[in-house]
Amino acid sequence: MRIELVTIGDELLLGYTIDTNGAFIARTLAADGVQVVRRTSCGDGADEIADAVRGALERTGAVITTGGLGPTADDLTKPSIAALFGRAMRKDDAILEALRERWKARGWPGGLPKANEQQAWIPEGATVLENRHGSAPGIWLENERGQWVAMLPGVPREMRGMLTDHLVPRLRVQGAAAVVRSATLRTTGISESMLADQLGALGKGFDGLSLAFLPGWEGVDLRLTARGRGAEDTDRALRDGVSRLREVAAIHAYGEGDADLAGVVIDLARTRGARIAVAESCTGGLLGARLTAGAGSSDVFLGGVLAYHNDVKTVELGVRAHTLETVGAVSEETAQEMARGVASKLGADIGIAITGIAGPGGGTAEKPVGTVCWAVSHGDAVVSRRAQLIGDRTEIRQRATQAALDLVRRTLAT
Amino acid sequence: MRIELVTIGDELLLGYTIDTNGAFIARTLAADGVQVVRRTSCGDGADEIADAVRGALERTGAVITTGGLGPTADDLTKPSIAALFGRAMRKDDAILEALRERWKARGWPGGLPKANEQQAWIPEGATVLENRHGSAPGIWLENERGQWVAMLPGVPREMRGMLTDHLVPRLRVQGAAAVVRSATLRTTGISESMLADQLGALGKGFDGLSLAFLPGWEGVDLRLTARGRGAEDTDRALRDGVSRLREVAAIHAYGEGDADLAGVVIDLARTRGARIAVAESCTGGLLGARLTAGAGSSDVFLGGVLAYHNDVKTVELGVRAHTLETVGAVSEETAQEMARGVASKLGADIGIAITGIAGPGGGTAEKPVGTVCWAVSHGDAVVSRRAQLIGDRTEIRQRATQAALDLVRRTLAT
Numbered sequence A, B: 001m002r003i004e005l006v007t008i009g010d011e012l013l014l015g016y017t018i019d020t021n022g023a024f025i026a027r028t029l030a031a032d033g034v035q036v037v038r039r040t041s042c043g044d045g046a047d048e049i050a051d052a053v054r055g056a057l058e059r060t061g062a063v064i065t066t067g068g069l070g071p072t073a074d075d076l077t078k079p080s081i082a083a084l085f086g087r088a089m090r091k092d093d094a095i096l097e098a099l100r101e102r103w104k105a106r107g108w109p110g111g112l113p114k115a116n117e118q119q120a121w122i123p124e125g126a127t128v129l130e131n132r133h134g135s136a137p138g139i140w141l142e143n144e145r146g147q148w149v150a151m152l153p154g155v156p157r158e159m160r161g162m163l164t165d166h167l168v169p170r171l172r173v174q175g176a177a178a179v180v181r182s183a184t185l186r187t188t189g190i191s192e193s194m195l196a197d198q199l200g201a202l203g204k205g206f207d208g209l210s211l212a213f214l215p216g217w218e219g220v221d222l223r224l225t226a227r228g229r230g231a232e233d234t235d236r237a238l239r240d241g242v243s244r245l246r247e248v249a250a251i252h253a254y255g256e257g258d259a260d261l262a263g264v265v266i267d268l269a270r271t272r273g274a275r276i277a278v279a280e281s282c283t284g285g286l287l288g289a290r291l292t293a294g295a296g297s298s299d300v301f302l303g304g305v306l307a308y309h310n311d312v313k314t315v316e317l318g319v320r321a322h323t324l325e326t327v328g329a330v331s332e333e334t335a336q337e338m339a340r341g342v343a344s345k346l347g348a349d350i351g352i353a354i355t356g357i358a359g360p361g362g363g364t365a366e367k368p369v370g371t372v373c374w375a376v377s378h379g380d381a382v383v384s385r386r387a388q389l390i391g392d393r394t395e396i397r398q399r400a401t402q403a404a405l406d407l408v409r410r411t412l413a414t
Helices: A010-014 A020-030 A046-060 A077-084 A093-105 A114-120 A156-174 A192-204 A231-252 A261-272 A286-291 A310-317 A321-326 A332-346 A393-413 B010-014 B020-030 B046-060 B077-084 B093-105 B114-120 B156-174 B192-204 B231-252 B261-272 B286-291 B310-317 B321-326 B332-346 B393-413
Strands: A002-008 A035-042 A062-066 A089-091 A121-123 A127-129 A138-142 A148-152 A179-187 A209-216 A219-229 A253-256 A276-280 A301-307 A350-356 A371-378 A381-388 B002-008 B035-042 B062-066 B089-091 B121-123 B127-129 B138-142 B148-152 B179-187 B210-216 B219-229 B253-256 B276-280 B301-307 B350-356 B371-378 B381-388
Touching (some): A002 A020, A010 A035, A010 B020, A020 A062, A020 A156, A020 A179, A020 B010, A035 A046, A035 B010, A035 B046, A046 A062, A046 A077, A046 B035, A077 A089, A077 A121, A077 A148, A114 A121, A127 A156, A138 A156, A148 A156, A179 A231, A192 A209, A192 A231, A192 B114, A219 A231, A219 B010, A253 A261, A261 A276, A261 A286, A261 A393, A276 A286, A276 A332, A286 A301, A286 A393, A286 B286, A301 A310, A301 A332, A310 A332, A310 B301, A310 B332, A321 A332, A332 A371, A332 A381, A350 A393, A371 A393, A381 A393, B002 B020, B002 B046, B010 B035, B020 B035, B020 B062, B020 B179, B035 B046, B046 B062, B046 B077, B077 B089, B077 B121, B077 B138, B093 B114, B114 B121, B121 B138, B127 B156, B138 B156, B148 B156, B179 B231, B192 B210, B192 B219, B192 B231, B231 B253, B253 B261, B261 B276, B261 B286, B276 B286, B286 B301, B286 B393, B301 B310, B301 B332, B310 B321, B310 B332, B332 B350, B332 B371, B332 B381, B381 B393
Parallel strands (some): A002 A062, A062 A148, A276 A301, A276 A350, B002 B062, B062 B148, B276 B301
Antiparallel strands (some): A035 B035, A089 A121, A138 A148, A179 A219, A179 A253, A350 A371, A371 A381, B089 B121, B127 B138, B138 B148, B179 B219, B179 B253, B210 B219, B371 B381
16 A cells, blocks of 8 residues: 655744654554655645645545644645545534533633634544544545545644554555565675675565665664565565575674664673773763663673873873874874773773874874774783774764774674 | 755655755755755655656756665666656766775775766766765756756765755855744753743744744753844844843853854863863763864863773772762762862863763662762862753763753853
8 A cells, every 4th residue: 555645834844843753654654564655745835735735646545644733824734635625614513622621621721712713623524533642633534536635733742643543543454464664784894885795686685675775874784675565474584684684794794673783792791791991082982972871781881081181091091101102192002002901990801992083173194084093902802993984073983983892893703 | 946855765755764854955945045845755766756856846946856876776866867857877987086086095995896886977968066075976957948956965964065065055146035044042951931931921932033942951942033034134133032032041041053062161161271071970971972072172171080880980080988888879979079089080170070870770769760960070169969850861861961061061150
């Protein structure tokens, strides 16, 4: 089953409100086999609404709208779609009564404001979708050819409740057994194009699964999507598909779904009975913040030293003045001494250190902005890396934490 | 000037990615009088792209697309729009050379992967929009009737850079006189309803400006919006409006626009010639990360100690065992000793400490989840606060850093 979404509101076109409703509806319906094939955002004007909904109806005959059901003058969704269906508006006494009751029950002063009475007007022949989460009822309007528009409120909490209460059950009955579900394999430490090369023909999708490459500072996510089969068949195909991708991605794969690399590292360290300490320069605490973002990291993460100033590197972490003078603060040698230093100071099994030039200033010809070194000490061993990271200051810092965590993961995995 | 946006990608229709690009483009262009009148999200298929762009072109003749410019098989934006314009695709040797150079300059192994070569193909007669922020160049395609499509990458950082580099200057020349602009006053340490009470009648907007209250973990932002006047008149009205709000918000106001409280604190400390060190427990590095997020914090921020484990609090920060035993790690006393301890250890003028229970586990009847204490030492003086913060683990940690920074700001401001 194919439908379109029309999200209504000037605030969406001005860009002050990010359209999270659209994503929520799409995700919810896809899991039950209803495919959103297009999403349109239009303004509050009656003509804009009618024009957007008319086009969507012509293409799919099945449309969900959000927004424009409120009590103010710019809420024109109902009359403009009623006109599109050639229906008049009529006052619904039951809705009016419910609105008055609601007003009274809340203990709000005065009677129901005149403005709210507009919410009791609905198109002739429409089905009212009760709103247990707010004041504006939703509307289901359908013509003799079976084309329909479902109008939901724009307030996210109300929209979500009504989607679950009314639309999911209705569409589940009408929809095919075929569902759309996705599974994601997360990789890092390999570029999108190298991954595409390694995947070869698999990169275009396989076994009826489509494959998307989603690159970001965390790495490249591989998302497999299955469409048009039953729920059980879909889940099996996705499991098998992820396994095939895992074989190719090999050591570069660190998790599935929304797994976070910091969580993966914490779990690995816990399994090995190893405790972690961090020494951070250019990332200034970002690595520690990620390692403690999840609950229950306290049995693994001891703490660390933020050595932003060079004096802190020498006094607190024991980095040798000779190292700083000869190869500089941004060097693999310094990173190694920081990692060993913090592990020894805090009595940790694993020390992780990052030092670099996040910019925008501070770069030189030899060490341009983006030059970052990181090191991991594990017992007596220490490994380090140096790289030229891309992006602005924020992204360089994010990529540096991810790279350092990945070095821990690879160290512990072998 | 009226334009339409088409954001391209299956991930947008599946709801796994929230379309933040659309909002950013709309906001940026509105400030220069360019109105986005409709936004459409469509899938990666060539027909879907062509169909969505064709409709948008028919309505406004001016279209910006995002997405589908990458190196993989599902990146079909360029060929499908080229077909719409009746143009063939040709290989651009300059782009290919630039891609190869970029690959080499990064020191990535092997030559440019085959997959990336696709990025060097562009429609006949198109103008290439150089991408200084990533590998995929943008495209400006225009026909003899003056209808145009600007194709930008979907990666937000690249899209933002190219919007500023290329489209804003191009459209500003073509754009109209009446603009929509906003100005924001940022407040913290006061609730939305108390702020509304203090603002009284001003809270409904004034002088033709509309006012929105935007609460979040950073505090409550007050956003003034002016519409439908010339650029100069608009800017003056917004400046005057912000001044009136500032008088009411008084000490609770910490900045305007997208000012970050950490940056405000860094600037205040620099003015006072004071250097900062941090001691973090439940925030695990978040405070240090915020203080170093902006460039040029190194003359003020020395570093700090992440004292996640209690042993680190006693050994590294000199928190007394007696304090931990009697009032516990989450107490104003511990926070005070942590602040003094880190300032003394690193030779800083200002010490900032945070200790608390971010949850979801670890709460008790006396100290439920969300109990956080923070302290600021400044020379010989030390102040501290205790509060019950709301939200999940992430939000409690964010609110804690904001509260600690605000205590520094208020300490330095008086």
